[in-house]
Amino acid sequence: xxxxxxxxxxxxxxxxxxxxxxxxxxGGSVLGxxxxxxxxxxxxxxxxxxxxxxxxxxxxxxxxxxxxxxxxVRWNSDEITQIGLSFCSRPYADVKGAESAIYTAGNGGVGAxxxxxxxxxxxxxxxxxxxxxxxxxxxxxxxxxxxxxVLRDSTGASLKLGFVENTTLSVYGSCAxxxx
Amino acid sequence: MSADWxxxxxxxxxxxxxxxxNLQKVEDSIVELGSDLVGAKPKSWSGTAAAAxxxxxxxxxxxxxxxxxxxxxxxxxxxEAFDAATGIVNLxxxxxxxxxxxxxxxxxNMVLDTRVEGLLPRVHASVMNHxxxxxxxxxxxxxxxxxxxxAGYMDQDLVNLLNTGxxxxxxxxxxxxxxxxxxxxxxxxxxxxIYAPPTGDGTPDQNAAYWNALAPGEQAEVIEKxxxxxxxxDGIPYAARDQANRALLxxxxxxxxxKLRQAQEERDALAGKYFNGVEISPxxxxxxxxxxxxxxxxxxxxxxxxxxxEMAQRPNRMILGLDLSEKRTQSIVSVGxxxxxxxxxxxxxxxxxxxxxxxxxxxxxxxxxxxSGEALFRHGDAAGIEQGVEQVATITWMNYQSPxxxxxxxxxxxxxxxxxTNSAQAGGDRLARFHQGLQSARDDGVNVTALGxxxxxxxxxxxxxxxxxxxRVAFYGSPGLSVDDVEDLKVRSGNVFxxxxxxxxxxxxxxxxxxxxxxxxxxxxxxxxxxxxxxxLSGVRLHSxxxxxxxxxxxxxxxxxxxxxxxxxxGRSNLPLGEAYRARPDLGRMVEKPFGVFGR
Numbered sequence: 177x178x179x180x181x182x183x184x185x186x187x188x189x190x191x192x193x194x195x196x197x198x199x200x201x202x203g204g205s206v207l208g209x210x211x212x213x214x215x216x217x218x219x220x221x222x223x224x225x226x227x228x229x230x231x232x233x234x235x236x237x238x239x240x241x242x243x244x245x246x247x248x249v250r251w252n253s254d255e256i257t258q259i260g261l262s263f264c265s266r267p268y269a270d271v272k273g274a275e276s277a278i279y280t281a282g283n284g285g286v287g288a289x290x291x292x293x294x295x296x297x298x299x300x301x302x303x304x305x306x307x308x309x310x311x312x313x314x315x316x317x318x319x320x321x322x323x324x325x326v327l328r329d330s331t332g333a334s335l336k337l338g339f340v341e342n343t344t345l346s347v348y349g350s351c352a353x354x355x356x
Numbered sequence: 357m358s359a360d361w362x363x364x365x366x367x368x369x370x371x372x373x374x375x376x377x378n379l380q381k382v383e384d385s386i387v388e389l390g391s392d393l394v395g396a397k398p399k400s401w402s403g404t405a406a407a408a409x410x411x412x413x414x415x416x417x418x419x420x421x422x423x424x425x426x427x428x429x430x431x432x433x434x435x436e437a438f439d440a441a442t443g444i445v446n447l448x449x450x451x452x453x454x455x456x457x458x459x460x461x462x463x464x465n466m467v468l469d470t471r472v473e474g475l476l477p478r479v480h481a482s483v484m485n486h487x488x489x490x491x492x493x494x495x496x497x498x499x500x501x502x503x504x505x506x507a508g509y510m511d512q513d514l515v516n517l518l519n520t521g522x523x524x525x526x527x528x529x530x531x532x533x534x535x536x537x538x539x540x541x542x543x544x545x546x547x548x549x550i551y552a553p554p555t556g557d558g559t560p561d562q563n564a565a566y567w568n569a570l571a572p573g574e575q576a577e578v579i580e581k582x583x584x585x586x587x588x589x590d591g592i593p594y595a596a597r598d599q600a601n602r603a604l605l606x607x608x609x610x611x612x613x614x615k616l617r618q619a620q621e622e623r624d625a626l627a628g629k630y631f632n633g634v635e636i637s638p639x640x641x642x643x644x645x646x647x648x649x650x651x652x653x654x655x656x657x658x659x660x661x662x663x664x665x666e667m668a669q670r671p672n673r674m675i676l677g678l679d680l681s682e683k684r685t686q687s688i689v690s691v692g693x694x695x696x697x698x699x700x701x702x703x704x705x706x707x708x709x710x711x712x713x714x715x716x717x718x719x720x721x722x723x724x725x726x727x728s729g730e731a732l733f734r735h736g737d738a739a740g741i742e743q744g745v746e747q748v749a750t751i752t753w754m755n756y757q758s759p760x761x762x763x764x765x766x767x768x769x770x771x772x773x774x775x776x777t778n779s780a781q782a783g784g785d786r787l788a789r790f791h792q793g794l795q796s797a798r799d800d801g802v803n804v805t806a807l808g809x810x811x812x813x814x815x816x817x818x819x820x821x822x823x824x825x826x827x828r829v830a831f832y833g834s835p836g837l838s839v840d841d842v843e844d845l846k847v848r849s850g851n852v853f854x855x856x857x858x859x860x861x862x863x864x865x866x867x868x869x870x871x872x873x874x875x876x877x878x879x880x881x882x883x884x885x886x887x888x889x890x891x892x893l894s895g896v897r898l899h900s901x902x903x904x905x906x907x908x909x910x911x912x913x914x915x916x917x918x919x920x921x922x923x924x925x926x927g928r929s930n931l932p933l934g935e936a937y938r939a940r941p942d943l944g945r946m947v948e949k950p951f952g953v954f955g956r
Contacts, residue, residue: 252740259729259745261671262691262722263715276719278726283740284733316911317925324911340923341736348723 209267215353218274221331224352228277231347232256234308234335235281239345241300242337246289249343251282264351273354281345288339291320298325301337310335359507361465361500364448367507369441372434379431383539386424390535393417421538422528428542429527433517436548439571440510444503447569450799451499458492465504467497480843487823487846495796498561499568506551506569513548521545550577553585560789560796563591579603588677588755590793594694601675602668608680609661616654623647653683660685660711667718677755683772684757685711688790691721692749699728699803700794701750701917704787704819706810706833707774709758721750727914735920748917753790756783759811774811777818777868780838784818791824803827805917814838814868820845827851830881830916832909836868842877853916853924855881855909873928881912882925 209217222230235256242249260278268274289297298315302325305311310327317324317338324338331350338344393416398409455462459471469489476482521527527545532538551574554562567575567586575596578585583600586592626644630636636644657680667673667689677688694700701724705717729738729745738744759765759774772779787806794804806829808816817837820829821844828851831837839845842852854872872878908925915923 257742259742260722260726262719263666263670265719266716269713269716269719278723280726280730280741283742284730284744316908317923322923326911336730338730338734340734342734344730344734344741346726346730346741348726 211270214267215271218268218271218351218353221350221352223355224275224277225355227333227349227352228279230308231279231333231349234305234310235279235345235347237304238301238335238337239281241304242285242289242297242343242345245297245300246287246293246343249285249287249289251285253283255283256281257283259346268351271351271353274351275354276351277349279347279349285343285345288321288341288343294323297337301325301335302327305335359511360504361462364444364503364507367441367445367448369438369445372438372441376431376435376438379427379434383424383427383431386420386427387535387539390417390420390424393420421532421535424535424538425530425532425542425545426522426527428539429517429521429546432543432546433514433548436546437510437514439574440506440551443569443571443574444506444510447499447506447565448503450568451496451503454499454799455496458496460493460496462496462500465500467493467500469493480849484846484848488825491795491823491825494559495561495564498559498565498796502562502565502569509551517546550574550581552582553589557789558589558591560591560793563589563793564796567592567596588679590789591796592793593797594674594676594690597676598674601678604678605661605665605668605675608678609658609665612654612657612661616651616658619647619650619654623651656712657685660687663712663714664689667715670718670722673718676751679755682757684760686755686757687711687714688751688753688755689714689718689721690749690751691718691725692746694749694751694794694802695798696746697749697802698747699732699749699805699918701725701728701748701805701807701913702753702787702791703751703807704753704756704783704809704812704816705758706808706812706815707759708761709754709812710760711754714752714754717752717754721752724910724914724917725750727910728918731915731918731920731923735918750917753787755786755790756815758783758815777814777838780811780814780868781818783815784821784838787815787819788822788824791819791826792822795825803919805830805919807832807913807917809833811835817845817869820847822846827919828853828916828921830855830913831872832856832881832883834872836870837872837875838869840870840875842875849877850879851921852878853881853912853921854878855883855912857883879921879924879926880928881909882927883907883909
């Protein structure tokens with residue numbers, strides 16, 4: 177190898193070392209959980225099917241609570257629907273049979289809780305969510321006429337309730353393994 | 357003589373269809389006449405007169421076959437000309453309507469802008485106005501050019517058929533065993549080839565015009581017989597590109613699996629000789645290295661194509677690009693349909709990103725689409741959340757050689773090294789074309805947000821130095837936007853956003869232009885944790901954290917893609933490194949290059 181080549185190689189190795197530390201997993205699998213570890217972590221979670229049941233139950237209960245406290249919100253439907261289905265993010269991206277999904281309640285509610293009733297809605301929704309393990313989080317945005325409450329569980333699933341003119345209520349599910 | 361714009365103004369395709377129907381009737385009459393002629397063939401008659409009659413009968417029959425061949429060919433030629441003329445006239449009318457709707461005038465084969473738009477080179481808004489007018493003018497000009505181009509091809513096809521096939525007697529020289537065969541032969545001879553797209557890549561406007569000048573049947577024929585023509589062609593509608601790529605994907609996968617097997621077998625055979633004591637010559641060693649490189653390449657192709665195939669099976673995915681012409685596979689995958697979405701986000705990932713690992717980004721785009729769709733509904737711009745989500749398409753644009761964290765890549769200073777801008781510049785040109793294609797492929801306005809992370813932000817910066825039609829851009833964790841002044845980006849003032857986590861060292865490198873954290877004219881997006889209620893939601897801490905599911909930045913990017921920048925949570929989450937150093941004179945020297953090893 178020429179001297180210039182050796183210097184280049186050394187420089188490249190040095191840069192890699194610096195970037196590897198700085199990136200900590202950016203885009204690729206530089207550092208992180210192994211595939212086996214990732215699978216084991218997922219096996220310790222509820223299955224995709226069980227998680228879906230739980231998310232649906234949570235959304236239904238929260239939807240009812242919002243309707244009770246803010247009856248002006250008219251839901252487009254009574255259904256809980258899936259609006260997204262994808263692979264899992266890292267470190268679970270390559271685990272076979274694992275997926276994550278997004279569910280929404282009532283295809284959205286036309287109208288929004290008033291600013292006066294919103295604190296009560298938040299408190300009630302947080303209490304319901306806590307029973308389902310969504311204990312972490314709070315208001316991502318909390319302005320008059322524009323709010324977003326986000327609550328997370330230990331697996332990384334998020335319950336999101338927000339409004340401007342209309343109200344949205346959704347669960348962004350975490351990664352889970354299918355039963356079959 | 358080829359047709360020009362003025363000629364096409366007089367075209368009435370219905371007259372061609374009328375001629376086709378009449379020729380069809382003539383063909384039917386000839387076939388009927390032929391049946392009668394069979395009955396008139398001399399059978400139980402002999403002698404000189406009989407021989408003369410039989411000769412005359414054969415001559416008439418042959419003449420009928422020749423004429424039928426010619427008429428069937430002309431009928432087929434006119435039928436195809438009708439399809440072509442229909443497409444041409446449709447595009448002609450589109451061009452006229454587009455010109456009228458945008459204060460443009462078509463004169464002869466040129467497009468003139470009637471709006472006086474003075475260019476003040478130092479005034480960003482003026483530069484943008486001028487660029488946008490030019491974009492409209494170019495789009496209209498491409499339509500006019502395509503009308504003339506296609507009309508010329510169609511005209512020439514017919515001239516060739518009539519002059520060479522009929523008048524010069526070439527068709528008559530073809531033999532057919534029967535009238536029915538003559539009819540089939542003529543129809544086949546009259547067929548013109550499939551009309552090909554502009555040579556080279558074509559501009560997105562040219563490609564869109566090409567597609568719009570094809571009749572629906574012709575478009576289907578291109579997808580079926582030549583998917584490679586349009587699979588990666590910017591300006592072609594995305595549904596067509598998706599169909600083309602889905603047709604090509606299994607072919608590519610089979611081909612590269614076969615190549616992988618073959619190379620492995622050859623290498624194993626060579627290795628087997630070595631283990632059996634045969635001395636391997638220097639040529640053999642070279643061959644072994646070559647086979648190893650081939651295997652590595654084939655494995656990359658098989659893995660990346662497999663990754664695309666998996667994404668293709670997810671709901672609402674569209675494969676908008678699949679390019680095997682470079683060292684690493686390139687692809688573009690959309691969640692949602694960019695042909696119909698009112699809001700489109702185009703995400704360009706950075707260092708270490710590749711198609712093999714693209715599923716991770718696909719997941720992020722699926723979530724981002726939902727966040728944006730929900731925002732549309734919250735603002736009353738969609739009837740429901742599902743409808744809101746349908747109005748959004750979020751695209752992972754992995755159509756460049758993004759640098760990898762390997763010795764080969766980092767050390768390839770003339771190639772795709774992260775230390776250089778080669779990949780960002782080349783990728784930026786491609787990305788600009790992709791954005792231009794979004795404007796070219798659609799007649800209605802689409803709201804476009806560009807998203808660039810890490811080295812992908814540099815690539816996006818290069819793209820946006822060109823006129824692209826992008827409405828706003830959000831960069832995050834950027835080592836530089838390729839510019840020192842935000843006004844060097846062709847994006848309207850107030851529509852450039854930047855997010856940087858406080859623990860993101862890459863964002864402070866200022867390697868490819870001024871540190872965006874210190875650039876006036878940029879709106880800073882918060883990457884902080886959400887307001888605490890009990891424990892904390894994840895804020896973004898590191899270079900790779902920006903798209904965490906519940907992070908502030910995901911919300912911010914979602915509302916930007918939905919077109920509500922006023923909803924974004926703004927504020928700096930990191931201290932600009934340069935400013936921090938400048939505040940301490942003893943460290944001021946380090947401001948220019950925080951990491952000396954990254955010198956340009």
